Amino acid sequence: MSARWLARKLAAAALTLVFVLAFNFFLFRVMGDPLNQLARLPRATPEEIERLRAAYGLDQSLLGQFADYAKDMLTLDMGVSQVTREPVWNEILTALPWTLLLVGTGTLIATLLGSWLGVIAATRRGRRTDDSLLSFSLFTYAAPEYWIGILLILLFAVAVPILPAGQQMTPGVEFSGPIPQALDVAEHLILPATTMTLMMLGQYFLIMRSSMVDVLTEDFVTVKRATGLPWPRVVRRHAVPNALLPLVTLSAISFGAVLGGAVTIETIFSWPGLGDLSYEAVQAKDFPVLQGTFFVFSVGVVLANLLADVLYFVLDPRVQDA
C-alpha cells in the first residue's frame, strides 16, 4: 500500500473530523446556548449568570470557545448527564458494546444473506424467484424499520410468545457462568438483530443483484464459460468476487442510515445501546448526552468511510495503480 495514498486518506478523514467538531460546536454551543439549558436553575440573578458564563468560558471569543470545545471533545471530556450526573463518556462506554453487537450482527447477516440472494436473483433474472425477491426487498426498503420491529414483537413475543420482546438479558437472574449468560443475551438479540437485518437486507440484495447482472455480461465471464468451466464454478469463483466491490462502498455510505436505524430499533426493544441512550436524552432534554452520542455517531461514520477506502484499496488492484 502506498504511504502517500494512505496519508492523503488520513488527512481527508482528519479534515472531516474538524468539520464534525465545528458542526457540533455550532449545534450545541451557538444554536443551543448552554445557558438556556441552565435556565432550569430557577431565579438565577444576573451576577450568577455572569459567573456561569465565565465558568463555561462563554466570555471568550468564539474561536477560543471552539478551541476549548474541540479539546474537551477529543479528550472525551463531554460533561455530565443532566439526568444521572454520570460523566457522559462513561454512559457512552457502557452503551457502545451493545450497539456494536446489534449493528455488527445485523450488518454481518444482511451482507451475507443479501449478497447470496442477490447472486441467486441475478442468475435467474426475470424468473419467479427473482421477482419475489425483488418485491420482498422493495417492501423491506419502504417499510419503516421500527414498524417491522413492532410487527415482529406482535408475532413472536405476543401472539406466539417464544422470544423476549425487549432488553438485552433476563432481568434479576444470577447466571451460573458466562455461557448461560451469553445464551440469554443471544436469545434477546434475535428480534432486534432480525429487524436490523431486514432494514439493510433490501439494499445489499439490490446492489449485489445489479452488480452481478453487470459482471455476468462481461467478456471474461463469456471466455471462462467458453473454456468449458462448469457454470456454477464460473459464478462462484470468477463472477461473485468481482461483483462484491460495490458492497464495500455501500456499507460505508449507508453506515449513517444504519446508526439512525439503531436509534429506532434500540428504542422499541429497550436495547441499552447508544441509540436508546440518545432516545432517553431526547425525552429528558439531556443535551450533554445527546451531544456525546451524536459526536460518537459522526466519528463512527468518518471511521467507517476510512475503513471502506482502505478495504477498497486492498481489494481492487485498479485503485492501487491510480
Add this chain to the structure above:
Amino acid sequence: MTKLLSTARGRLSLSVIVFFALMAIFGPLLAPDDPRASSLEVLEGISLAHPLGTTENGSDVLSQLLVGARVSILVGFAAALISAALGTAVGLAGGYFGGWTDRLLDALENWFLVLPTLPLMIVLTRLLSPSLIVLILVIGLTSWAGTGRIVRAQVLTLRERAFVERARALGASDLYIVRTHILPNTAPLIFANTVLIIAVAILSEAALAFLGLGDPNSISWGTMLEHAFDSGAPSAGAWWYVVPPGLCLTVLVLAVALLGYLFEEQVNPRLQGRPA
C-alpha cells in the same frame, strides 16, 4: 406522463398516489368520528362501530388514519421542495463556478451524504422544539445532498457544451446562461430526484414523530405509531392499531419511490436500457 401511463407499474403507482392525495385532502371530512374523542372503549378490536378498532384512549383508529394522511404527506412534500431548492442551488453554484467554490461545496455535499441523518434530525428538532414548520425545515435542510450531486454532475457536462460557450462568447451574463440554458436542461433530473426525496421525507417525518419529536398538535401516521407503542398496544396484541399506519406509510412510500424511479429512467440517459 403518457409514457408513464402506458406501463402497468406507472399506472399502479399513480393510482396509489392519487388515492392517498385524496385521503390527505378529504380525510378529515370522511372521518366517521372526532379522531381525538376519547371513550371508555379502550384498545378494542375491529367492530362495525370502529372498523379499525380503537386506541388507548378509546378514539377511532380509522378516523386518526384518515386525518393523519394530511400531515404525513404535507411534511414529506414541503420538505422535498426545500431539499430540491437547496440541492439545486448548491449543485448549480459548484458545477457552474468550479474552482474553490466547487471544492468546498463538494466536500460539504460528501459529508451530508454520509452523516448520520436521523440523529442529526433528532438533534436539530430537539434544539428547535418540534412543530410542523420545524419538521419541514429540518428534513429539507438535511436531505439535499443527493440532489446537489446530481445537479452538479449535469451542470459540469452542460457547461462545456457549444451552445453555452456560444452564449458566453456573445456576452451573456452568468445569471442569463444559468436561467435559459443550464436550468431548463437540468429540470427533468431535479424533478425525478425530488419525487424520490418525497419518499425519504415521508419516512423521516414518521421516524421523528415515532421518537416523540412530531408536531404535538397534529395527528400523523408517525404519531399514531408512537402512541400505539408507548401505550403498550403491541404487548396487548392490538394489531389493528399498529398495522394500519405502518402499512399506509409503506404502500405510499413504495408508490412514490416507484414513480421516482420511472421518471429517473426516462430522464437519465445513463439509466436508459439498464437491466430492470
